Amino acid sequence: MDLILFGPPGAGKGTQSKFLQETLKIPQISTGDMMRAERKSGSDLGQRFDSFMSKGLLVPDDLVIELLEKRLHQDDAKGGAIFDGYPRTVPQAKALDAVLEKSGRRIGKVLSLEVPEGSIVDRISGRRTCLDCGQAYHVRYNPPPPSGRCGSCNGERVVQRSDDTEETVRTRHAAYLKDTLPILAHYGQFPGVVVAIDGMGEVDAVTKRLLGAVGLDAAGS
């Protein structure tokens, strides 16, 4: 099964895809997490990513598509994946469709997490992210463990992401409206693929809605 978790920055894509990958037994592929890892390595490529990410701008398609294609060729992604934060432009969506098609796959569902614009800044300003595994928390709705360490990987660095400032969030939201939203029309050509999901409420409740949309309950059956 290949799924896209779609939605604006702060919709909960990262949080939800980490839960979904456990139940669905397919990996989350987050281009944002992959770019942060590359940036952390200090490589030239990581510095190129950073020059866009730190301003809230989209990284150019050719760089992102190359990164994605390499990831898709790894063994764990051969039976399907949950795409989180990819595609972010229509050319990225078309590139994904083309790579999947080569192995007889296609996007089964685009789960579009809907959250009112007014709650996005609140969600992002309260967001804390584990720099080691990418697990997302929110200071009020889904707080990190009292130890301050990550509940998933026990990493020590659960922090506010450097691009989660109000100004950068505004730039990221503008990029979402201009470049990313048209992806829904692209997948809208295929009947039943795009499913709108209410992204508000408890994390568990949203997970249940997402699993329901792919025909499963919380136990994965």
Ligand code: AMP
């Ligand atoms: P995310 O972790 O998905 O919120 O992504 C953080 C930042 O990484 C974005 O604001 C972009 O600068 C960059 N990024 C992540 N995924 C993509 C993508 N598919 N296309 C372009 N830029 C991306």
